[in-house]
Amino acid sequence: MSTIDVFKLANTRAKGKRPNFLDDPAVERVLSITLAVAGELAVTRERLDTVERLLAKNDLLSQAAIDAYEPSEQEAQQRAMWHQEYLARIFRIVQQELEALERSDPSSEDVGATLAEGESD
Amino acid sequence: MAEYGAERYGPSADVPPDYRVAGRHAMMPAANHDEIARFNFLANLVKYVSTRVLPGTAVAYQNRAEPAFEDKHGHKPRDRREVRKAMEGDPYYKIWSALRLNTMEMRQQAGRSVVLRQLDELNAAAKSLNDDKPTLQLDPSVEIPRYIGSVDNHLMPGSYYTELVADDVSPAANYDVGIFVTTQGLFGLHTDGAGHGLVKWLADNHPDLKINRILDIGCGLGHNSVPVALGFPDAEMYAVDVAAPMLRYGHARAQDLGATNLIFKQGNAEALDFPDQHFDLIYSTMFVHETSYKALHRIMAECRRLLRPGGLHVHLEQPPFHGMSPFEQFLRDWDAYYNNEPFWSTVHSLQMTDVMAKVGFDRASLFETKVTAVVDETIFPKAGDFDYGRGCVWYTFGAQAEAA
Numbered sequence: 001m002s003t004i005d006v007f008k009l010a011n012t013r014a015k016g017k018r019p020n021f022l023d024d025p026a027v028e029r030v031l032s033i034t035l036a037v038a039g040e041l042a043v044t045r046e047r048l049d050t051v052e053r054l055l056a057k058n059d060l061l062s063q064a065a066i067d068a069y070e071p072s073e074q075e076a077q078q079r080a081m082w083h084q085e086y087l088a089r090i091f092r093i094v095q096q097e098l099e100a101l102e103r104s105d106p107s108s109e110d111v112g113a114t115l116a117e118g119e120s121d
Numbered sequence: 122m123a124e125y126g127a128e129r130y131g132p133s134a135d136v137p138p139d140y141r142v143a144g145r146h147a148m149m150p151a152a153n154h155d156e157i158a159r160f161n162f163l164a165n166l167v168k169y170v171s172t173r174v175l176p177g178t179a180v181a182y183q184n185r186a187e188p189a190f191e192d193k194h195g196h197k198p199r200d201r202r203e204v205r206k207a208m209e210g211d212p213y214y215k216i217w218s219a220l221r222l223n224t225m226e227m228r229q230q231a232g233r234s235v236v237l238r239q240l241d242e243l244n245a246a247a248k249s250l251n252d253d254k255p256t257l258q259l260d261p262s263v264e265i266p267r268y269i270g271s272v273d274n275h276l277m278p279g280s281y282y283t284e285l286v287a288d289d290v291s292p293a294a295n296y297d298v299g300i301f302v303t304t305q306g307l308f309g310l311h312t313d314g315a316g317h318g319l320v321k322w323l324a325d326n327h328p329d330l331k332i333n334r335i336l337d338i339g340c341g342l343g344h345n346s347v348p349v350a351l352g353f354p355d356a357e358m359y360a361v362d363v364a365a366p367m368l369r370y371g372h373a374r375a376q377d378l379g380a381t382n383l384i385f386k387q388g389n390a391e392a393l394d395f396p397d398q399h400f401d402l403i404y405s406t407m408f409v410h411e412t413s414y415k416a417l418h419r420i421m422a423e424c425r426r427l428l429r430p431g432g433l434h435v436h437l438e439q440p441p442f443h444g445m446s447p448f449e450q451f452l453r454d455w456d457a458y459y460n461n462e463p464f465w466s467t468v469h470s471l472q473m474t475d476v477m478a479k480v481g482f483d484r485a486s487l488f489e490t491k492v493t494a495v496v497d498e499t500i501f502p503k504a505g506d507f508d509y510g511r512g513c514v515w516y517t518f519g520a521q522a523e524a525a
Contacts, residue, residue, distance in 0.1 A: 002240055002241050003286070004237060004240065004285050004286065006234070006237040006238050006240075009233065009237055009285065010230055010233040010234035010237050011230055011233075011234075012233075012278045012279070013278060014226075014229070014272070014273035014276040014277060014278045014279075014280075014461060015271075015272050015273040015278075015280070015461075016271075016272030016273055016276075016461045018222075019218075019222065019458070019459050021215040021216075021218040021219040021222065022215055022216075022219055023215075028219060031219055031220075031223065032223055032226075035166075035220075035223045035227065036227065039159060039162045039163065039166070039227060042158065042159075042161075042162035042165075043155050043158040043159050043162060046155075046158035046161060046162070047154060047155055047158060049122055050154060066154050067153050067154045069154065070139075070141055071139055071141075073138075074126075075122075076138060076139035076141075076142075077125070077126075077127075077134060077136055078122045078123060078125040078126065079122055079139070079161065080136030080137055080138075080139070080161065080164075080165055081122075081125040081126075081130060081133060081134060081136050082122045082125060083136070083161065083162060083165035083166075083169075084133060084136055084165055084168070084169060085125075085133075087165060087166060087169040087173075088169070088173070091169065091173070091174065091220075094174055094177075094213075094216055094217075094220075095173070097177075097212070097213055097216070098174075098177035098180060098181075098213065101177070101180050101181055101184050101185060101213060102180055102184070
């Protein structure tokens with residue numbers, strides 16, 4: 001029987017000081033947790049897809065059948081595309097940050113100020 | 122998910138293959154449905170971050186960081202260190218960095234969680250395949266050098282050498298089971314595209330070189346040793362590394378893949394106990410960046426000592442910095458600072474021809490070239506530098522020892 005603490009050791013850190021990129025370490029921590037949750041949702045979604053496809057194919061379901069399921073090349077591509085769209089949804093804010101970098105817009109408040117010009121005259 | 126397809130989505134259909142197409146062998150840890158789905162997610166996350174997020178760092182640099190630096194200093198950043206000063210506070214660079222760091226860490230967690238739950242079975246499988254064969258030569262007196270022991274390379278907890286239990290293979294098993302996440306098959310069915318590429322390069326460029334004895338230094342688990350051993354089945358071949366877990370796993374894996382002419386030997390490439398002029402071919406793949414300045418010179422000197430007259434040494438590496446824009450150098454340096462590749466920045470600034478000349482190789486014998494991965498393109502995408510430092514065309518340098 002194994003004597004090692006698998007749950008702890010699987011998650012252990014690499015030797016070497018970890019950088020903090022974001023200004024607030026608390027935000028950095030939330031990002032790590034959010035990404036892990038995102039990953040687990042993706043895993044669940046892929047499993048559900050397997051279940052659905054198998055149910056449709058075989059009209060039966062077993063644990064072994066799920067583990068043995070191998071998507072065809074086309075099915076695998078569909079699943080990977082789902083992942084890419086899913087990631088695009090999660091990282092919407094990063095994409096939008098880049099779009100704002102490419103074309104900066106005034107804020108509504110700033111526009112509001114220009115639209116109000118003359119109001120106090 | 123049946124609505125997805127190239128016909129409706131065009132370029133969005135360029136996605137990584139399913140994990141299940143990666144090559145299997147007797148030592149590969151078994152992964153269940155959800156563990157495979159986790160690798161698929163991570164492969165897609167790496168692809169997303171490198172193709173959708175990373176390119177934006179250049180926009181952030183041009184539109185924001187570079188102009189701000191120029192305003193402050195009166196000139197544009199002149200080298201990668203000044204680019205770093207300009208970029209390190211940039212919010213877009215920071216989110217890319219934070220995402221990339223997390224992908225590296227999550228890949229390690231995913232691999233280790235698969236491996237450690239079946240650690241006893243894996244160690245037993247290795248023991249059974251290794252079976253006290255003379256082709257596995259471990260030497261517990263070999264010390265872990267400072268350049269491997271100071272930080273865990275590419276954020277791999279425990280690095281190549283940590284043994285959780287006696288006769289452990291877990292570092293190699295984790296390396297092998299999860300490498301698909303970062304390579305996505307670009308390096309070939311068995312992550313052996315560099316080895317196959319080297320065999321082809323030798324056939325194309327040195328068809329008449331007599332190769333009876335081969336040495337692979339810093340072999341790791343032998344991803345790129347096996348294809349060379351299979352390419353020269355009549356040669357006696359040694360693959361050396363400092364880390365016993367890599368050698369145990371690598372030897373067992375090689376036995377299963379049919380490379381029985383391949384001897385895995387624990388040793389430090391700075392000083393090996395082979396006789397002078399013993400080898401016809403000495404090579405390494407993605408090895409020299411995980412050494413140090415002094416060690417690199419000692420390794421090159423050792424190559425010179427071990428090559429027979431007319432013999433060849435060849436090293437495949439990430440591209441050097443000379444000829445690159447300061448911004449690209451800066452991006453590649455990410456690994457040096459944040460991916461625990463502490464020698465990365467220095468090694469890529471060196472002129473390898475100078476290093477080799479310094480240890481005594483005749484300048485006329487030196488060469489610099491490129492070697493392209495040979496992979497199964499029916500399964501895997503064609504070569505492309507999709508992620509900085511991880512393309513599958515390698516900068517290659519070496520020398521042919523003077524004939525007697």
